[in-house]
Amino acid sequence: MNEKHILGISGGRDSAALAVYMQHFHPEIEMEYFFTDTGKELPEVMSFLGKLEGFLGKPIHALNPDRDFDFWLAEYNHFLPSPRTRWCTRQLKLRPMEKWLEKDLANGTIVHSYVAIRADEPQREGHQSTHSNMHVHFPLRDAGIDRKGVIDLLERFGVGQPDYYQWRSRSGCTFCFYQQKIEWVELHDRHRDKFDEAVAYEKTAHEHGSPFTWSQGESLLEIVEPERQAQIREDYAKRLARLRSKQRRNPLAALITEDVDDVYGANQDTACDVCSR
Template structure:
């Protein structure tokens, strides 16, 4: 029997900062890092994972080598995942993690899983352990580290943040249904092939009787129409201006754009996304 320490990397800023933080504060721990790959990640995510591996000095294990998004989409009769039916989180994130640690628990090992929930996220809950030997720790909450603290960790370490934060608020699957409409517009601009693939998935889903489209209330074909794109861009810029206007100026942090990406993108439609995916 042994003590194991595992830490999941989502490709987002919080889990990356946690990996850096635990390595810096507890260098004596032999952490096993893992990434549950949907097979449909942004290329920026893989670039960031490589950068993070360079800092950590060890590889990040990739889970899901055989059963990716396309496999499970067929299993669910081409019905798209949605906020009401999150089969992607269950099959592509939680199940691979549980399968990965099962041999450790079966051997009688104690496994401690470190989860990146910040001190300013009282509304979030982490993974709930179903095994007596699986312990869950929330170091950021324990040590009072909030969103600005996460940014400080990443920037001071030199790891930085993923490039997709220039236009998107979270990691996870390329066509995550928690994206805002503005993020779909940006996906079409930055990765048109991925947008077209998402349209194909949506068309097949509707033909198979799925009640869901990727984004609530309209299909991607409707969303990409020029007049609709202009409306989405205008609405976002108006909301962004209101958010920046109401935000108090912090003289110690004159530039706070990086700290508030979630506020600018995810305050409305993006709320409620899965911790295990985008953190």
């Protein structure tokens, strides 16, 4: 019986840690690593993938969608994707993976898919198997590896964390609608071309009658108005100070990092499970 073992790398720390874990603790498994490239990735993600490839000593296959974001945007009448209509994940992330596995699954190959759900996320289900020949595994969860364990693994093996964690909680598209306002402000500062591209998409959507903006309640240009920017930065600084003071009062519960999500207390449901593990 043919078997195939696959591990999707998102550019985030959990999937990277899973790859490191599998390579170190299960070298007997002939793993195939893949990355579904939306074509709208942060430069920090691409450089981290290069670093990870170096560590793994294997290529991470880029699965490029046959049709890009612009094609699908036009198909969806220029309505921007949103948490309620996440056509982007379906068309740019899931579809390329399904196409990649289509032949193998059809010819009876058993596909083992390793998914980076941690031990401290019992409520998460991860990618469910969509085919009887597909078996999904959660090695981090099974080994009791939590968020701290993930960071320890990456540090211990010298891979480190992607640089974007300094200002953004997750990988995924530059214009992902799951971003907090402060992340848009940072995108504006750090990757002006990507920010401008997101503005252009928003403008086209508006011209086609879409009422939606990338960020709820205001356009990107409104977000980066000097007064609004200052307000967003101030709000972030206050929340961060609150978080740090809480940690000082309870050092046992102290976080080892302070992601934007920690500061805003983002519910895990608001994260893109498929794109940003």
